[in-house]
Amino acid sequence: MRKCQLCVYVLLILISQSYTISDAAVRGKKCPDNEYWNEKGFCCDKCHLGYKLKEKCTGPNTRSQCMQCENGTYMDNANYHENCFSCRKCNKPNSIEIKPCTSKRNTECGCKPTFYYKKLADLDWACYKCKECEKGQRKTGECIGEENTKCECEENYYKNGKQCTLCDTCRPECKHLCISSTTPYSIKSVSPTKPPATLPQVLLPVCACIMVLALGVFMLYEGIRLWKKRRHALSLQIPSPASEDKTFIITVPPEARNDAIPFTDQPCETEQSRKLPDCVPREIKIHEFFYFVLEEVPIGRFKELVRRLGVSEQNIGRAEQDHRNCKDAHYQMLKVWSDSGSGGGSNVLPCHRIQMFVDTLKDMNLVSCADDIENRFLSQDTSTPH
Template sequence: MTRLPDYITALLLAAFVGTLPVHSQVCGNHQYRAKSGFCCKLCPAGRFLEKECPTQGSTSICEACPAGFFTAIDNYSEKCFKCQPCESDEVEVSPCSASSDRVCTCMPEFYKPEGEHFCRPQATTADVPASDGSTLPIAIGGAIGGVCLLVAALICFFLMRKRRRRAIPVSCNIQMENVSASKRDNIVNNQAQHEPLLHNVVCNGTVSQLVQPTDYSRYNIPVTEEDLMEIHKARADSSAVAFVNVMRNAGLSETDVERIQHDYKNNVEEQNYKMLYKWLQVKGRKATFAALLKAMDECRLHKLSEDCQKRFDEILKKYAKNDDDDDEDG
């Protein structure tokens, strides 16, 4: 058999690739998969998506964010995010712009404790009264009286607790599968009034779980780079402010967290997206939707978890539809 020339083979291969359906092709960098199936270019920071691109690989129609709103990264969000105002005990470090949120810091007489998001007044030496030594006997007497009151309070507490346990039976068969996260928290908090161990209750000599663990099995699917923007949008639409703790619980090292916070210290939105991106690079196929949801629930960010589950369901439906389309084409 005569061998075909190389250039004819290349032409035939190119013609075959051109016949593949658009949705089976992988979108390149700075592109996203549009609803039409085309790979469209992302809108730049400071703009939002007005209309998706009409053809494969073309530019989307993007509009500038209005005053008071921003997008910090390349995106295909259909709206800009509202800039956060400074609190009464904060001063503005950098103003809100179309591509960055407003950055605030505590006023000189205030400080922000590590891990918290609100400023607190600093203690001064004027707040501590000076002592000349004449009040020492009074202080000792007060301390002894305080200890006696504490002991009495503890005795009353244990007596009341013992009586309450006798009067209030606790059921071990609480069905929590169809209870929402907010109602589940109320049940846990109510139980805490009767039992310090919030999640466990002793019944018939055995320990049973009060709140059944959430079933994340249907979300046990690896996250792709194309999914990061959808996850980022779901997080931004929620009121949660402790997303960095979610990334720590999901397995991102403290070194990576601190490096990203340092590199993007004036842009919280960019920090959150870069942490997601680094987490995907580090964890690989272990970076699943389930891992994120579990980390959110462990941080007690149940509202964020519920919001993200709705967005994740849309993503997984899209994957299922693409697989069905591929089966039909095959």
Template sequence: MKAFFFLVSFLGVFPDVYQTLAIPLPNALLIHGEPIGFNTSSHREKRSENVSASCSNHEYKPKKQNYCCPKCLTGYRVAKDCSGVGQAPHCVPCESGTYSDIPNNSKRCVSCTTCLTQYGQITLSRCSPGKDTECGCPEGHFKQYSGQDFTCQECTTCRNGTQAFKCHDDKDTICQCFYNFFFHVSEKTCRPCSECEGSECKDHCPNPEKVKNPEENKGLLWTGLGAAAIMAVVVLIAFGVYIYYARKHPSPPHKSTDSIGRTPSSNNNEDKEDSKTIKNLEDENIYIVQHSTQPLLQNGSLPLPDITNIQSPPSLNTPEVKYAIIDSIPLRRWGEFVRRLGLSDHIIETSEKDHRHYGDAQYAMLQVWLTRDGGPTTKRDQLFNVLREINLGGCIEKIEEYL
């Protein structure tokens, strides 16, 4: 009874405490440190007002401001931010020695670059408010980069070869060496195959041990020229002796003959012999040679025959030779080949556009080259020299079969 009385008294005396204890547990949980059931709408609305404004690429947001300002143009900097939405900032030009090459909201411009003369650099264009200094290399040099800086190096000269690609910007010259020469990488020169020792030259000199010394080649050349000179002297002497004896011992005048080669005579014995001869000739195939009707010289001899053998030079302007040239040269080397013959890129492009098949375009290019000034011998020498220069000397034998 005492316990029941105590409980009733406690509830009657402390009703507020009871109500507090009667609050459900979920209502006592906190969200972000705030009790459930409290009115927090005004607090959150205040926080949403501090969210940063969204600006485009051509705008910027000033510090401690909630609006966007347009950026200054190239060559200018911001002296004072704009005062509100739709207002423009105060922009001033970059000072001397500084630049700004993009739209910006910077308070300072960037310092101009100074070309490093100790590296061989030169100033191609001076610094302006909207553009930095442009540094480069003098003519005949190329850029060799080392990190952000570059050094100007002298372009390689193609001795004993031709330029496949010219020296330009940051690219050195690429050389195409002549036949029997190889490109020495460290020295950047074309060296003769007789000096080939390592693996760097085996592609250009497949049999370096068989390549003769240039001095030996010169000796063979002089030997061949000497033998040719001796043969020419012998031929001239023989020709002179022939002319001398022909003039000293002229041939007797020819007697007139009849239709079967007989000489008329009134002697009966000769007639008998002629009759026997005719009888013998009837059993054989006789070929009657008509004598020359050329007038005799004063000494009674016939004029000497013209023994000068004049041969016309081989002509390249035939369909057989043109197609032989086209078939001999690899298609990937054709452009280099016709450019070395002297054809311009305009002629090459025009020929390719005017013909549906590339073989017809190649034929047209050769026709243009053959119609230019120069005789057959000159054209032939030019053709063979170009093939040797581009290491296609093996094509010469195929082409000569059609000449």
């Protein structure tokens, strides 16, 4: 019997240690903020706000299946929960609904006019009647939102508990009723003197003058810049006399035709023909460039890259929802970027767009990736004999 009890104790100790080791292993794994650690041993992406988890991802670089919250429920943060939260009901006395519940936001409740909102606990609240200023008080703050009406004592009144009482005797709050002992019968009139100028009063006009001066200088600079720009544009539109093609008509008298210098049938070489290029740029296919980029750029920095290239968060989220495979989603993001540009044709990417792509990678300190792309598509001889 004792041997059996000893075996049970040893078995319990081993089970507890195995759970401790597995918990420590899970805590040691770190995932990005938009992912969570799966019990199968890899990171899974979280669902966006307004969605709940339907099915977990099946492996690395795959996406979880999410479902939008039903009517009457919401989810206001990225999550991997299987259920959404129930919407709040504005059913308190004197309460009204300010903003309705959506799949991404809970209901926002408020109070009717002449009532203010007061939070009682984390999930409890109520609407209380706004107070009115009593006799001898004046209003200093309106009753709105979570603020009750604010009142203070009027002139010639003093604070007496929660009420304001009219001054009737000499007291610190009623100094106008106190008479100095040195002048019991007469009060010396003192002519009002102008208070000395304080620092804020001096700085205010100085700052105003500086702002007006700076605004005038800025407007003058902008006017000169626009004038120069317009003048430069006009100079480009008006051709110079030297560049215009002139046609000369030469009249040869009949007696001099026989002595004229004979013309040959050699073709004339124009300046334009001498400047024709002897090569044309090689076309860079979009899919060739995209697959090369997907192998070079780290997966963890890809969203940052497309954001810097101008792809909106809406297009990024749509690409992730449409493609469970990570690389397919990244390919779609690159397609959105290429479609936003111009030049090169429907399946051809112009060189200046690739140069912008390389400069963006260098700004992200991904110099090695930028150099590989530049050597692959920009630095080589991109021309063929014409």
